[in-house]
Amino acid sequence: MSSLKIYNSNSRKKELFTSLTPGYVGMYVCGPTVSGESHLGHARPYITFDVIFRYLKHLGYKVRYVRNITDAGHFEEEGREAEDKISKKAVIEKLEPMELVQKYTNLFHWAMEQFNTLRPTIEPTATGHIVEQIGMIEKLIGEGFAYEINGSVYFDVKKYAAQYDYGKLSGRVIDELLENTRELSGQEEKRNSADFALWKAAAPEHIMRWQSPWGVGFPGWHIECSAMATKYLGKQFDIHGGGMDLLFPHHESEIAQSTICNHETPVRYWIHNNMITIKGKKMGKSYNNVIPLTELFAGTHPLLEKAYHPMVVRFFILQTQYRSTLDFGNEALQAAEKGLKRLLEAYENFQKINGTNKVAQDEELNSKIIKLVGGLDDFMNDDFNTAKVLANLFEIVPVLNAIKDKTIAADALSIETFDLLKKKMKLFIEDILGLKNFTEANNKKLIGAMELLIEIRKEAKGKKDFFTSDKIRNQLNQLGIVLKDEKNGEMSWSIETT
RNA sequence: GGUCCUGUGGCCGAGUGGCUAGGCCGAGCUCUGCAAAAGCUCUUACAGCGGUUCGAAUCCGCUCGGGACCUCCA
Numbered sequence: 224m225s226s227l228k229i230y231n232s233n234s235r236k237k238e239l240f241t242s243l244t245p246g247y248v249g250m251y252v253c254g255p256t257v258s259g260e261s262h263l264g265h266a267r268p269y270i271t272f273d274v275i276f277r278y279l280k281h282l283g284y285k286v287r288y289v290r291n292i293t294d295a296g297h298f299e300e301e302g303r304e305a306e307d308k309i310s311k312k313a314v315i316e317k318l319e320p321m322e323l324v325q326k327y328t329n330l331f332h333w334a335m336e337q338f339n340t341l342r343p344t345i346e347p348t349a350t351g352h353i354v355e356q357i358g359m360i361e362k363l364i365g366e367g368f369a370y371e372i373n374g375s376v377y378f379d380v381k382k383y384a385a386q387y388d389y390g391k392l393s394g395r396v397i398d399e400l401l402e403n404t405r406e407l408s409g410q411e412e413k414r415n416s417a418d419f420a421l422w423k424a425a426a427p428e429h430i431m432r433w434q435s436p437w438g439v440g441f442p443g444w445h446i447e448c449s450a451m452a453t454k455y456l457g458k459q460f461d462i463h464g465g466g467m468d469l470l471f472p473h474h475e476s477e478i479a480q481s482t483i484c485n486h487e488t489p490v491r492y493w494i495h496n497n498m499i500t501i502k503g504k505k506m507g508k509s510y511n512n513v514i515p516l517t518e519l520f521a522g523t524h525p526l527l528e529k530a531y532h533p534m535v536v537r538f539f540i541l542q543t544q545y546r547s548t549l550d551f552g553n554e555a556l557q558a559a560e561k562g563l564k565r566l567l568e569a570y571e572n573f574q575k576i577n578g579t580n581k582v583a584q585d586e587e588l589n590s591k592i593i594k595l596v597g598g599l600d601d602f603m604n605d606d607f608n609t610a611k612v613l614a615n616l617f618e619i620v621p622v623l624n625a626i627k628d629k630t631i632a633a634d635a636l637s638i639e640t641f642d643l644l645k646k647k648m649k650l651f652i653e654d655i656l657g658l659k660n661f662t663e664a665n666n667k668k669l670i671g672a673m674e675l676l677i678e679i680r681k682e683a684k685g686k687k688d689f690f691t692s693d694k695i696r697n698q699l700n701q702l703g704i705v706l707k708d709e710k711n712g713e714m715s716w717s718i719e720t721t
Numbered sequence: 722g723g724u725c726c727u728g729u730g731g732c733c734g735a736g737u738g739g740c741u742a743g744g745c746c747g748a749g750c751u752c753u754g755c756a757a758a759a760g761c762u763c764u765u766a767c768a769g770c771g772g773u774u775c776g777a778a779u780c781c782g783c784u785c786g787g788g789a790c791c792u793c794c795a
Contacts, residue, residue, distance in 0.1 A: 253795075261795090268795045393790075394725060400791085444793080466795030467726095473794095496795070497726090503787060507794060542744070543734060548727080548788075555733040558745030565744090568758090610735050614743035624759055628752085631760095689754060696756075707758050715758085 225604040227282065229462075230546060232470065232493040233392050237606055242461050243491065248284040249460035250276065251452040251490075253469055254346070256293040257327035261334055262513040263536070263551065264466075264499045264506035270537050270657075271496045271545045271607075272464050273340035277655050278603055289455045290343040291448060292331075294324040295350045295431055295441060320430050324350075334516045337533035339657045345455050349447040353433045356442045356450045359484050360421045360435075368483045372412050374424030374438035380417040383479050392478060392493060393471035419476050421446050445476040449484070452477075458485035464494040468505075496545045501526070503550065514551075528553040531560070532720055534661035538563040541609040541656055560720065566613075566620060567660055568717070570648050573623040578641030580634035588622065589636050595619055596647045603655065612651060619644070628710045662718040673704070677714045680706070 227240040242248045252272045255261055272288075279286045335342075349356075360376050363369035368379050383389055384397040400417040420443035425432040432439050452460065458481070465474065474493065481489035498505045501512045514524045522530025531539075539559040543549045583589035595615045602611040623644075625631040636644070652658050676695055683691035696706045703719040 256794080265795050271795095390724095395791075396724075399723065468790070468794055471790060472792090498789075498795070500788075505789070505794090509792095509794080539733085547734080550733070552733070554731090554745075558733060560745090562744045565759095608735080611742075614735065617743055621760065625761095628759060630752090684754085687754075693755075700757090705757070708753075708756085710752070710759080717758095 225601045227604045228606055229492050229494060230606045232495045233490075238492065240492065242284060243459060246283070246285060248279050248286045248462065249456035250279070250286060250288050250462040250464065251448070251456055251460065252288070252290045252343075252463075253448060253465035253473070254290040254292050254343075255327075255331050257324050257331060260327060260515045260517065261331050262506060262515050263519055264513065266334075266338060266516065266536060267499050267540055267545075267549070268464065268466050268496045269335060269340055270338055270540050272494075273338075273657060274541065274609060274655065275462075275464070275494070275607055276341060276343075277657060278607065281650070281655055287345065287456065288341075288343045289345045289347065289452065291451055292328055292346060292348045293447065294321075294328065294348050295353075295447070330517070334533070337516075337520065338537050339534065339659060341657075347451045347455065349442065349451075350431075352447065352451050352454070353442065355454055356446045357422075357433075357435050359446060359450045359453070359480065360442075362484045363421065363480065366483050369421055370414065371437050374440060375412060375420060376422040376437055376443075377413050377418040378421055378476065378479060379414060380419065380479070381415045383483065384417075387479070387482060389479055390471075390475065393475045395471055395475065419443060419445065419472060421480075445473055446480060448473070449477050449480045449489070452489065453481060453485060458487045459489055459491065461490075462492045462494060463490040464496070467495045467497055470495060497548045499540075499549050499551055501551045506551070526553075529557075530720075531556050532661045534658060535560045535563055535720075538613075538656075538658060541658075542613055544606075544608055544610050546606075562617070563658065563661075564717075564720075566616060566652070567658065569620045569623045569627075570652055571660065572627050572715075573648065574645060576626060576633060576641075578633060578636060578638035581638055583635065583637040583640060584632065585635035588631070589640050592619065592622065592636060592640055592644060596643060599647060599651050609656060612656070616648070616651065619648070662720065673716055677706070677716070680714065681712075 228237045229240045230237045250272070252268065255265060269290075272290075276286055276288045360369060363378065364371065364376065368383055369376050370379060380389060380397075381401055384401075389395075390397050390400065397417070401415055422435060422437055422440050422443060424438055424440045429441065431441055433441060452463070463474070463477075478489060481487075500506065501510075501514075504510050504512060506513055512526070514526060516533075518524040519527065519531055519536065520533060522528075535556060536559075539556055540549065542559060542562075595618055598615045599612050602608040602615065605611075622631065626633055626635070633641075676699070680692045680695045683689075683695070699706050699716070704716055705719060706714055706716045708714055
């Protein structure tokens with residue numbers, strides 16, 4: 224079998240993955256800013272890294288997956304009146320900042336659960352790590368790479384760039400950054416416009432504020448991730464992930480801070496997921512095209528033709544390689560919904576069938592299946608290519624259905640292949656891709672009632688009483704329950720999604 | 722303006738220089754009391770121009786289009 228290769232944003236190449244400590248992986252992913260509701264765009268990194276988390280675990284690593292909650296507001300727009308995002312909205316909504324933060328944290332957790340993502344190992348909050356952040360800033364000042372002025376502290380990018388490669392990760396040229404002479408008010412404190420804030424003095428109206436050696440203020444944009452990653456993963460760790468839009472300045476600055484503070488390059492593999500677009504444009508507040516997750520699931524947003532189940536969204540995202548943009552559209556989502564249903568139905572039905580023969584009667588088919596199954600591991604190892612994994616799974620689906628319908632005899636495959644297939648299908652569909660049945664056909668009482676109806680319908684059909692049998696099927700259909708006659712005389716049913 | 726990415730069939734998308742992923746839609750067929758599902762088969766493709774090569778969707782150049790970052794942003 225192949226070994227895991229990861230595309231490292233820092234080297235712009237696929238690299239063979241080895242962990243720093245054999246058997247263990249430390250992974251940090253930039254989490255949500257809980258000053259507002261999460262939208263479809265946010266779903267991508269968390270689902271992407273959930274699959275990466277699951278896959279690393281499958282490979283046998285003990286993974287510490289740290290994903291922060293940014294609950295301390297940053298300033299709205301650098302240079303303008305420094306205004307804490309959270310405090311601003313709190314005033315509008317007449318809420319306590321922490322009440323607001325709690326509300327959106329809860330909502331985020333709810334959405335993540337809908338997506339069937341596993342909980343991170345540690346989910347630290349920025350406000351819970353003010354002490355660590357202050358400690359780090361003090362160190363940076365001590366090292367001579369940060370300076371205090373008027374109660375604010377800035378990182379000296381020019382000095383850093385003279386010794387280190389600032390801009391490597393994001394492909395930025397330092398001289399151009401330093402030349403950037405854009406006139407922005409509030410910048411005059413900085414030695415250079417490329418410098419970034421580590422600590423900002425808080426204006427009196429700021430509600431979120433903490434005491435620090437430099438006066439009352441709040442932490443800068445990037446320091447929280449550096450502080451928490453260092454605390455929980457060490458001075459150097461394996462994987463750091465996030466959206467591509469965080470490449471600069473966020474991750475670039477994280478590297479700078481941590482490098483000076485810890486005297487080590489912090490991250491070995493940088494992984495960045497691409498954006499979700501709508502009509503080719505990134506989903507973002509400034510474009511006015513965000514679809515909040517609650518509205519996506521409920522189908523209430525004007526851009527939506529219908530509601531989309533979280534599992535459909537998850538599948539939709541995994542059908543694309545994580546480094547490509549993914550264009551949202553109703554047609555595409557509906558295609559995903561149908562495809563996922565077909566995949567899961569075939570998968571679930573097949574789990575109930577057993578092989579019969581030791582030796583495969585159809586050697587060609589048997590080896591084709593083994594090859595398709597083997598490809599699954601290779602595709603995951605090739606920079607987590609879930610799109611190709613799904614393609615292979617879909618190539619297997621017709622075979623599974625044909626076996627169920629007995630168009631292909633069960634003994635076409637050997638028992639060994641049967642078991643391999645069952646095991647791997649479960650592994651990839653459920654454990655790694657994290658997909659699961661999303662219809663509501665799991666109520667015991669409903670199942671019992673359906674069994675009764677099916678029995679009555681079978682009797683009616685046996686007597687050629689098609690009036691009754693059609694009545695049962697048609698009425699159920701109106702309720703959104705689809706009854707299907709199987710080839711073997713059995714009947715199956717499923718609940719339509721709305 | 723600077724840096725970088727990208728342009729694949731009706732839609733979403735994968736793609737290693739040679740072997741036309743996959744999903745959805747469409748057409749036909751089979752099974753079936755009917756229906757649905759399922760299975761089988763088929764159609765539509767690599768933005769344009771030029772170059773490298775025995776051979777390019779895949780490499781290079783140019784043109785045109787789209788996007789991201791440079792400012793909070795997944």
